[in-house]
Amino acid sequence: MKLYPETADVQLELTKVKALLTEHCKSEYAKNKATHLRVHTKKEFIELQLQQSHEFKLLLTLAQYFPNDDILNVSKEIKLLGIPGGSLGGEQFIQIRKLAESIEKIFRWFDNERRLAYPALSQVIKDTWYEKAIINLIDEVLDETGSVKDTASAGLQKIRMGLYKKRNELRRAFEKVIAKLAKAGYTADIDESFSNGRRVVAVFSEHKRQVKGILHGESDSRKTAFIEPEETIHLNNDVFALENDERKEVLRILRTLSANLSVYSGLLNTWYQVVGEYDFICAKAKLAIDMNGNYPNVVDKAHIELKDAYHPLLYLYNQRSSKKTIPVTLTLDEKSRILVISGPNAGGKTVTMKTIGLNQMMMQSGLLVPVHPTSVMGIFKQLFIHIGDTQNLEFELSTYSSHLLHMKFFIENANGKTLFFIDELGSGSDPNLGGAFAEVILEELSRRHSFGVVTTHYLNLKVMANHTNGILNGAMAFDEANLQPLYKLIPGKPGSSYTFSIAERIGLPQYLIKRARTLVEEDHFRLDKLLNSTEQDLQALDKEKKELQRLLKENDRLKKEMETVMDKERHRQQVELLKHQNTVTEERIDYLKDTERKLKQIVLEWRKSENKQEVLKQIQNLLFKKKEQAIDNKLAKKANSKYLETNAAIAVGMKVKMKKNHQVGEVKEIRGKRAVVQIGMLPMSVDLSDLVTVEEKVIA
16 A cells, blocks of 8 residues: 555554554564554455454454464574575474474364364465474484484494493593592592593692692682593593594584475475464454454445444553543445544544544554444555644745645545545635635545545535535534533534634633624624534434434333243143143043943953843943033033023123033134134134023132
8 A cells, every 4th residue: 555654654553553463473473574564455365364363363252272372483493494504403403393393283273174164264374285204304313302312323323322331431430539539638528520521630739749640720719629630531532532423423413404304494484484474363363352353344445334433542542441432433435435524622533533544554454443343444555644733844844835745745646546634624824715725625636536534623614515526524523511522423514613612611701702703704603603503403313312212122122021921821821721631631531441441341241141132232322322421521510610601692702602512712703603712722613503601600
């Protein structure tokens, strides 16, 4: 993105966001990338960066593990490995091994399911692979501390075996010498020491000539002399020679290992970037959590549709201070490209402008922004900004001259992909003349289809924005009663500066206020007063709207509660119906069992009796008459215990009893000679002749 001036990122405080991002980075790679964060204009790249940050934010919020624990700053080691003849030390190879282990964990973490769940994060390792030969080569030579193993080469193994034997031989010989000298009373308190890697004995200085050997030095007090005994000189020489051979062999092995791994220097550098990239993405996700950042919808055109957008730094500050931050909701599109914000001083005009600009730069840098996820943010190729007093003493430019110089650049370079911000357009000159220039500058920027935000106190710009296509008025809300800014942007209307209201509230003498009013044109004063009252009316309407929305929500809540109660009642009625059906079923089962018992008795009588005709009559009575009578009697008793027959004329709403099965219900409708009767949950169509009216008995 082209920025004007070059300090635009400083004026919009993107540099402060970079500093916060750098604090979350662990590796030098990520810190360097955060420090040199670029504002991009390619939609595919921006969306990938945003999606990666969004996916890592999900991992953090869900407390999911991702293998990026190690802080690996091995760029110098990898660079040295790629230089012909370069050689690394044991500890440096251990760092390279940790890098390989980290990459192995990352590849294992991205199984098939996670590659589908986190496609943007998996893109980081898309063009690389894991090579297990790197760890194998290092493990063949080095142990976990970075020391070269005895088995690294046959020569090293032979040298160390000889060194082990010579050191033991030296130890035994030295112990004999010390014992002999100690017996003679020559040794000092410390007995033995080392000088230049050779084993020496400490003797009192007065006895140094009685000990044969090489004098290596004396203590600072001159009371102790350090002598290499004659008996151990050749052994010390052998040990020294073997240690020198060992060092040479170790260096040769490390050079060979470096040469073997040098073919993988390009792959290792890619791995280093992968690990650093995940550290950078993790830092962006942590910053997003701090700032309540979200992933907005991104479109490849000039467009701004912010919903509940916060200034990131102000949000963090207010959060620490337990203060509320007022969000900005705004739409700039082809029909309304330029927003002219007016209102009182210290009312939040500049903060609103910076909120829009900083969020735009952060989004195009691949950072999640503190806006509602349904917000739509376009992509701009240029961003111009002019905030504050830019008086240039070096070139002897006044404030207004410098202002016009900036406006000249804006007009010459602005286009449909430009987003500009101008604080106090036209200020620094005569209000009438400066307002005229401000108007023509705004017209030209609008003609070039540029998008932007302008703050002003000029009345002519408010009037112009009200009738010019592509330009939109906006006001910063102000509580005139309490003389407090509300820091809320109200698009679509101009704002008052509340000049006289503020003067009255702070107690400025009335005669001065009246005198000032007489100096102001009547139409100008009347318009400013109209803006005051209009804004207050809109604030009252906004409060009523919020109260109406609250009542609607309360109504929805009560409606849901009522539906829940009705569902419970329907469920209760169904349960009662099922209980009734179960009761009838139990009665039928008892009847069938009784019938079965009687049939068995009749079968026995059939076999014994000679009068078969009499037995047949018993069977007939049992199966056909008594069954109906038993059921009818029980149902009749149950109905008669609760209801009393009235034999009144049947009408809708009356209680009726069915003559056949003694069930009681309510008449819902009469259709000729039939009636629709509601029995429980089921409506039934019954002949009027089969019904009799009833009423519930009054229980005393």
